[in-house]
């Protein structure tokens with residue numbers, strides 16, 4: 001061994017082990033190709049008041065490329081709206097890697113689903129009037145910080161937008177994270193592999209990516225933020241498109257997803273998007289859609305006003321349509337979006353997105369290890385990558401409709 005044996009023994013005796021420091025048996029809240037996540041409390045301070053922590057056990061053993069990337073990236077970043085890495089544990093015996101984060105009780109995927117199902121039962125849940133504005137402001141602050149450090153997110157979607165819960169000192173604060181799969185491949189044209197059967201959603205992918213753009217850009221993140229803003233307003237994914245379960249496409253071109261975008265936005269004209277003909281998949285586009293005349297009468301304004309009564313003159317709509325410019329060159333930077341009139345008007349964005357309202361969402365369910373076996377039909381667990389097809393298994397999901405929902409909630 002390259003190290004003196006005694007010295008090694010001394011080091012390993014001193015090293016703090018993650019199982020000694022944290023209680024996490026039976027407290028799994030997430031599982032996927034990235035590894036698994038536990039909701040833990042430090043064993044030391046027994047008092048329940050201490051905040052919870054999220055322990056991510058990285059899949060595989062040893063310093064994999066993705067573990068290196070995640071640690072190297074996160075240890076350099078520090079911003080109130082970006083998830084922060086508190087500690088790294090290397091279990092030398094098993095060569096396991098554990099990452100310690102602050103625990104986030106909520107995320108936009110679960111929050112939006114909660115409101116969508118409450119709506120279906122005609123039981124509106126009261127939220128502060130600046131709820132969407134506060135969330136949008138904090139997402140843009142976090143992304144502005146990342147972009148200024150030349151970090152692109154590349155997979156922004158509701159599941160990756162976490163929100164701190166009532167027991168956290170940062171109650172109601174947005175934390176941008178990346179729980180998912182896309183991080184493993186940073187080229188947009190990488191074929192989806194069988195590593196992960198979880199279907200990656202294309203609902204937040206910018207049109208230039210679907211048309212073969214070879215590199216991610218900041219504008220691609222801003223498009224996804226526009227999609228998230230629309231979903232916060234309507235409780236529906238703006239560019240929802242059913243997807244074949246076994247999508248193993250290697251081509252970035254997704255005709256159904258493009259069709260959905262055009263049926264909301266209209267078809268981009270030469271004036272709208274000068275560089276469109278230079279995109280790799282422009283030929284496929286013309287073959288499938290011709291001149292796009294069939295989408296001539298569609299527009300975002302028409303869609304948002306007809307389906308959701310949104311005024312096309314409101315500053316909320318104006319910002320949304322800036323973010324969802326088909327031509328990436330016309331989308332605002334994160335800073336320009338933050339300077340939009342929308343954030344200067346009353347009501348102003350709040351640091352706690354729930355304001356003084358009680359938080360109506362349940363806590364995350366623990367994933368029981370019994371549901372680990374694949375042939376358990378009820379095994380549909382929350383895939384933290386925001387897979388919109390997965391729901392909690394029945395015994396975990398309390399149907400909203402059966403309860404009488406009080407106007408206000410006890411958190």
Ligand SMILES: Cc1ccc(-n2nc(C(C)(C)C)cc2NC(=O)NCCN2CCOCC2)cc1
Nearest residue numbers: 037054066069070083101153176177178179183
């Ligand atoms: C390979 C690789 C994977 C992920 C990242 N990554 N990147 C980010 C940015 C800074 C871009 C938002 C965050 C993460 N990692 C996690 O969010 N990790 C999950 C943290 N969560 C776990 C569940 O509990 C809350 C914290 C980098 C590289």
